[in-house]
Amino acid sequence: MDTPRGLQFFMHPGPTNIPERVRQAMARPAVDFTAPYFCELRDRCLERMKGVLKTKKGFVIVYAASGNGAWDASIANVFSPGDKVLVPTTGFFTDRWANTARAYGLQVELVETPERRAIDPEAIARHLAADRKHDIKAVLVVQNETATGMRHPVAEIRRAIDKTNHPALYMVDTISSLASYDFRMDEWGVDLVIGGSQKGLMLPPGMSFTAINDRTWQAAQVAKNPRKYWDWRPMIDNRRQVHFCGTPPITHFYGLEVSLDMIEEEGLENVFARHRRLADATRACVRAWGKGGGPEIWSLDPEAASDSLTAVLVPQGHDADRVRAIANDKYSVALGRGLGALQGRVFRIGHMGDLNEPMLLGSLAAIELALAEAGVPHARGGVDAAMDSLRAPVGKRVAAVA
Numbered sequence: 330m331d332t333p334r335g336l337q338f339f340m341h342p343g344p345t346n347i348p349e350r351v352r353q354a355m356a357r358p359a360v361d362f363t364a365p366y367f368c369e370l371r372d373r374c375l376e377r378m379k380g381v382l383k384t385k386k387g388f389v390i391v392y393a394a395s396g397n398g399a400w401d402a403s404i405a406n407v408f409s410p411g412d413k414v415l416v417p418t419t420g421f422f423t424d425r426w427a428n429t430a431r432a433y434g435l436q437v438e439l440v441e442t443p444e445r446r447a448i449d450p451e452a453i454a455r456h457l458a459a460d461r462k463h464d465i466k467a468v469l470v471v472q473n474e475t476a477t478g479m480r481h482p483v484a485e486i487r488r489a490i491d492k493t494n495h496p497a498l499y500m501v502d503t504i505s506s507l508a509s510y511d512f513r514m515d516e517w518g519v520d521l522v523i524g525g526s527q528k529g530l531m532l533p534p535g536m537s538f539t540a541i542n543d544r545t546w547q548a549a550q551v552a553k554n555p556r557k558y559w560d561w562r563p564m565i566d567n568r569r570q571v572h573f574c575g576t577p578p579i580t581h582f583y584g585l586e587v588s589l590d591m592i593e594e595e596g597l598e599n600v601f602a603r604h605r606r607l608a609d610a611t612r613a614c615v616r617a618w619g620k621g622g623g624p625e626i627w628s629l630d631p632e633a634a635s636d637s638l639t640a641v642l643v644p645q646g647h648d649a650d651r652v653r654a655i656a657n658d659k660y661s662v663a664l665g666r667g668l669g670a671l672q673g674r675v676f677r678i679g680h681m682g683d684l685n686e687p688m689l690l691g692s693l694a695a696i697e698l699a700l701a702e703a704g705v706p707h708a709r710g711g712v713d714a715a716m717d718s719l720r721a722p723v724g725k726r727v728a729a730v731a
């Protein structure tokens with residue numbers, strides 16, 4: 330490995346770059362978490378998170394845990410052993426959430442989604458329509474499948490559920506989409522949201538949350554699953570989190586307040602527009618590399634390609650991990666690896682969170698060099714294509730919230 334010099338370009342699809350302002354805010358001593366100072370900070374953050382989730386009806390429950398913890402909380406609190414949930418498969422992360430459900434004794438009915446395609450809402454409608462006895466208690470969807478870089482149609486799935494008049498709860502994992510592209514808890518009728526700190530929210534890993542509405546809260550009162558750490562009941566008073574099971578993630582709250590400031594200063598819709606712009610440039614680059622049989626964007630449907638990361642499929646017989654190793658060791662550009670069945674077949678370029686054009690262009694240039702050095706066939710000119718994409722006029726900026 331060459332001696333690393335200069336900046337490391339961290340292009341992972343989570344955790345993501347932590348802005349200096351957030352790091353500074355977190356570099357402070359812990360305080361008594363029962364003191365008014367912390368309680369007020371907690372209340373402010375929980376309230377402001379609702380803006381990012383676009384909810385007035387829901388409330389947020391935070392855990393000192395990674396995203397897996399929020400999955401556990403969603404299953405432990407809402408269901409009883411033997412309950413059935415419907416999971417449209419999208420890859421690595423739905424497999425894992427489904428396994429969490431199985432670990433609590435739930436029955437998981439899968440709706441298979443064809444590889445490299447978005448979930449078909451009609452397929453969900455068919456399953457629900459066939460469930461005449463309403464045995465299915467919830468539909469579990471990952472909005473942004475981080476393993477494949479695909480976005481799934483949350484609003485359309487709500488409409489499909491409504492069409493069948495099925496009472497199933499609708500639960501959506503937004504871990505790698507929240508604060509990167511649009512999500513609307515109330516408008517899209519989402520009953521439970523899963524979120525995490527380490528992606529669009531630009532914080533370190535270790536804080537996750539669920540946001541729930543009154544239907545989900547009611548379901549938690551009758552659910553029989555065993556729960557202790559995740560139990561909402563002692564944490565919530567009048568739709569407000571007032572306790573944590575154990576010590577809260579105090580320093581994450583310092584950071585969260587600043588990350589919410591940053592999002593509000595930029596304006597949430599502008600944050601989305603920036604993500605779209607960087608994602609478009611990345612996709613233009615990969616499409617240029619792919620001319621004549623080179624790497625491809627994993628999503629076959631352009632509309633379903635994620636704005637928070639791009640999964641790049643290398644041609645058969647080539648090793649995506651070799652590209653990653655060269656990019657990392659020689660050019661200090663850290664990329665995400667292929668997960669599960671996609672290991673060695675894809676590398677993932679994270680373009681979410683605290684990122685700008687030069688960071689992206691520098692990284693794409695380094696990846697282009699790494700493709701050549703790894704002997705992966707590709708057309709040159711990817712970075713030019715990304716620059717052309719960035720030259721396209723920027724839409725009118727939306728006024729910031731702050």
Ligand code: PLP
Pocket residue numbers: 343395396397398422471473474475502503504505525534
């Ligand atoms: N859900 C999605 C969509 C994810 O991308 C991740 C992690 O990357 C998780 C859940 C699990 O979160 P964690 O790794 O923080 O436990």
